[in-house]
Amino acid sequence: MTIYFYKVWQPYGCFSNFSPHPIEIQGTYWPTVEHYYQAQKFVGSEEAIIIPSIHAAPTPEEAATLGRCGTRKLRSDWEMVKTDVMRAAVLKKFITHREIQEVLLVTDDEVLVENSPTDYFWGCGADKTGQNHLGKILMSVREEIRQLLSLSVNK
C-alpha cells in the first residue's frame, strides 16, 4: 500500500516539512524543516540578508513564501545541493523526535509519497507522475534510522 501525505492536519502529517518539529543544525534551532530548507536557498548569496526573516517567520507557510519569492536570486549551487540539504534536515527531524520516528518506522517498507497537487519535484504532482523526492528521502531516512538502531542494539 502506498502512503500519501501532504498537509500537517491530514493522515501522516508529521511527514510534511511544515510539521511543528524543530531541528538544530550547526548550533541554530529552526522551527520546522521548511524554515531551514527555505533559508538555505540564500546561504552565501547576495540575498543572504533575508535569512533571519525566514528564520523568524511565524509559520512555515510564511517561511516558504519568503523563500519562494521569484525576484530573489538563489545561491548559485542550489539545484546541486537542495536534495542533500533537505535530506540532512529530514534525517535530523526524525532522529530528534522519537514519537514521529516511531510513526515512520511503523510504515515498514511502504512507499511514501508527498501528495502535492502542484509540486512535481518534491511531490507526485496532480497526475502522480512527479519525482517524489521528499517521499524518497523519507524512505531512505527510514532505512538509515533502522540501521542506526540495529547497530546500537547489536553493540
Ligand SMILES: Nc1nc(O)c(N)c(N[C@@H]2O[C@H](COP(=O)(O)O)[C@@H](O)[C@H]2O)n1
Ligand atoms: N505549499 C505547500 N504546502 C505544504 O503543506 C507543503 N508540504 C508543501 N510542500 C513543500 O514545499 C517545499 C518545496 O518548496 P520549494 O518549491 O522548493 O520552494 C518542500 O518542503 C515541499 O515538501 N507546499
